[in-house]
Amino acid sequence: MKSSIIAIVGLVAVTLAGGCFVQFKMNNKSETDMGSHHVVVKPGNSFTSNSSSTGSDTETYKFSCGEISVTIQNEELIVNNVKYGTLKPGEAVLIDNGTVFVADQQRQATP
Numbered sequence: 047m048k049s050s051i052i053a054i055v056g057l058v059a060v061t062l063a064g065g066c067f068v069q070f071k072m073n074n075k076s077e078t079d080m081g082s083h084h085v086v087v088k089p090g091n092s093f094t095s096n097s098s099s100t101g102s103d104t105e106t107y108k109f110s111c112g113e114i115s116v117t118i119q120n121e122e123l124i125v126n127n128v129k130y131g132t133l134k135p136g137e138a139v140l141i142d143n144g145t146v147f148v149a150d151q152q153r154q155a156t157p
Contacts, residue, residue, distance in 0.1 A: 074088065074089055075087065075088045075089065076090035076091055078094070080098070080118045081107055083107075083136070083138065083139055084138045084139070085109055085116055085138075085139045085140075085141075086139070086140045086141070087111040087112075087114050087141045088140070088142045088143065089143070090111065090112075091111045093112065094110060094112075095109075096109040096110070103120075104119065104120055105119070105120060106118070106119045106120075107119075113126075114126065114144075116139070116141065118133065121133045121135075123146070123148065123153070125141055129155060129156045129157075130148070130154075130155060130156060131153060131156045134149075137149045138150075
């Protein structure tokens with residue numbers, strides 16, 4: 047039992063040191079803020095993670111929820127490696143059973 051607690055504490059320390067946030071929850075949706083954008087994924091998953099990084103010319107946010115991967119890079123929305131166009135500041139994003147909505151409007155993949 048003591049070794050299990052030490053292993054869990056070690057895992058948490060490694061995760062925090064890597065600049066990632068890991069959250070376990072049971073819910074019908076998972077949500078996070080990515081820069082100025084609120085992102086909701088339905089159905090949710092018990093395992094989610096998110097991270098962010100900024101460079102001189104780039105700002106990147108990543109959120110994983112089960113099999114769904116959301117990236118916002120320089121305001122461009124990418125879901126599961128498919129581009130969905132540019133976001134305006136503050137626009138909310140919803141991924142509902144694989145369908146992508148931005149500001150309550152369905153978005154189609156862009157070339």
